[in-house]
Each structure stands twice: as C-alpha cells, then as structure tokens.
Amino acid sequence: MSTILECKALTKRYGAKEALGGIDLTLETGRIVGLLGPNGSGKTTLIKLACGLLTPTAGEIRIMGEKPSKTTNAAVSYLPERIALPLWMTAAQAMDFYGDFFADFRRDAAEDMLGKLNMERTQTIRTMSKGTREKLQLILTMSRAAELYLLDEPIGGVDPATRDYILKTILTNYSENSTVLISTHLIADVEQALDEVVFLREGAVMLHESVDAIREEKGKSVDELFREVFAC
Template sequence: MSILETKGLVKRFGPTVALDGMTLAVEPGRIVGLLGPNGSGKTTLMKLANGLLVPDAGEIWVDGHQPGRESHAVVSYLPERNSLPLWMTVDQLQDFYADFFADFQRKRSEEMLDKLEIQPKQKLRQMSKGTREKVQLILTMSRQAKLYLLDEPIGGVDPAARDYILDTIIRNYDPEAAVILSTHLIADVERILDEVIFVNQGQVLFQSTVDAIREEKGKSVDALFREVYKC
C-alpha cells in the first residue's frame, strides 16, 4: 500500500489553481525529491497531506486514511518557515514534542543536538536562523513516523552542515517509512534520493527513480531539472 497517494487532486486559492488534478503515489522505504519551480504546488501538496488544507476536488490518502486524526499520528511535517515559539528553550521544545507526539524519540533528538553543539538551555530567539532550522529538523526527524514531509529542509543551513543534515535524514527514518522533501538545492540532496517527482503548475510532469534518470537519460537529476525548467 502506498504511504501517500493522490488522485485528481485539486486545490484553489481564489482564482489561482495551486493543484490541478495532481495524481501520484509514494511507496514506503523511499526518499523522494518533490521538485519544481516556485508556485508549482509543492508546499500546497505537503499541507494537504498534513491536513492543514482541505482539497477542493480529488482524493488524497495517507497510510490508507484521508488526512485527519489517524494520519496525524504517522506524519512528521517540517514547514518551510520556522513554526516553533521563539521564547522556548530547546529542552522545553523537546518536552513539548514528547508530550504531543507518542513516537518522539528523546534520546535520538539529544544525540543530534549534541553533535551540532546546540545548547539545550538556549532559547530559540537567541539562535541564528540556520540554527533554528536545524533544531526544527532534528525535532521532526526524531519522531518514529511513517511519512516525513520536509519543505526546504536545508534551505537556510550553511553548506558545512548540509551533509550532516542529509545524513541525519537517512539515518533517522524507518526503512518502512517514506521521506518526501522539497528543495531547490538539488545537487546537494541528489545523493540521498531514491526517486524524484517533477511538478509544474500543479500537475505531475513525471515520476522516476534516480537510477532510471541516470541510465536512460545519461544525466544527473540536477542537469535534468535545469533542462526541463529552463527559462
């Protein structure tokens, strides 16, 4: 069974069509790059999968359920913008996650924070934007979820920390889970991807494994992306 499946998914914001009949399926055990230019529907799809938006038409299923209470228990979502209260310390945030999410792995979180030398008594407002993003990603990946939705997970992270962040994603998701990540930094994340979904104007252009792209098209995902979306 697919961990995420959509059929003819439509979402409008007034006269703007964000998703225009989007159909796709993501299987467990895959790290999938959701790739496309700004305004192509990536964030809208993630918010629909997390139950933050309601579709106007079509269907969306997460682990066999429509987004709601059952799906919330298995989805770990990293929004593009920091959504954590700036007045809280890292320790308080870990307490909050432990209370709110039954699958939160405190030891895993503490190990990653320690590795990046992030102080547990420090408040978010005292941190740089990049450090706040690291904290939010660590908390997201410290859940034992079935579907991780990561919207621009390394967008504000310094290049030196990107490899560690990507390795963290690989190490900390269950092989039976799936990771969907949206990013513009394709060359940085390509090495961890199993599949890619190219989207544009709210529709899926194509879905393929990374190996197939390299074998059949003889180019990297980054090179193909630049070719498909060139101005």
C-alpha cells in the same frame, strides 16, 4: 511495499489561481522521494494538503488510506518551511513538548543530536540564530520514528555546511520502512540521497521516475534533467 500517500485528481485553487491542477500521485513505503520544481510549482501546497493544513478544492489525498486527520498526524512527521516552534520555549521544553504529544518521539536521539551540535538545552528559541532554529526543528522532526516524513525545503536558505549536516541528519535518522518526501529546488545537493523524484510544474506532475531509471535510460543526472525540463 505498500502505498503510503495517494493523490487522486487533487486540485487546489487560491481564488482564481490554480496551485495544483488535478494531480494523480502514489508514493510507496521505504522510499526517499524528491519533490522537485521551481518556485510556485505547487510543492508546498501538496505537502500542506498531505498534512491537512489545507483542504483540497477537488479530488482527494490519502495517507495510509485515510484522509489527513489526527490519526495520520500520529504517523506523519512534518518539517514546515518556517519556524513553527513557540519562540519562548527552550530546546529542552521543545523536546518535552514533542515527547508529550508524539508517542514515536525518541528523546535520546534528539539529545544526542543536540549534543553533537553543542546546542544549549536551556537556550530559548527566540535567542537562537535562524540556522540554529532550523537545525533544532529538523532534529525534532527527524527524532520521531514516523512512517512518513514530509520535509518542506529543509535545505533552503542555509549555508553549504549546514546543508550537509541537514542531509546527513535526514539520512541517518529515518527508519528504512518509512518514506521521506523532500521538497526542494536545490537538486544537486539532495540527488545522491534520492530513490525517486517527482517533477512538478505549474501544479501538474511532469515526471515521476526512479533516480536509477533516469540515469540509466536517459543517461543524465537528475540535476541535468531538471535543468533541461525547466529551462527558461
């Protein structure tokens, strides 16, 4: 295993508010990692910094040893928390777009998933329901054979059936050598899929542990531990 993501004293401030306070974090390849924490704990900020969509106030973040750049973009598949696809595009045009720009895009995998969901290839994204848009965006993200998947709240705001579908899609479509970082606060739903978890609280890493270790050493599920740690 090698390091795919590394943060050193990573700090991000929005004005006077500190979103991340000098965190150190290392993620290895081939792991499914849950980035867990309550709202406002810095999960999205950390993912955006990894994508280069934000710049650190201090410290550094590296993907495969490099600062976020167009080179790392080629290896990172990012699912934002909002719909980023141009609404005028059809599903087929969105696939063309991914195919044009990402060398690792697997068109056949995307077509297959669209077919299983009975999604119209000629329907414009604007006319799709919110849930369908989210599914399409996830399908496109997971149809890349990327080295690092950064999934920001992929199951937030969708019904339980869709949640199951999304998790199944993630688990069946990522390659074993790649790393998946899933940010969520719906722990019970993702727990079974995770190899390790990172607990974030007020911009600090409270815990970075393997799921097996939590179960064996603490005798608790991740969900139970989370409720205990973040009890109000």
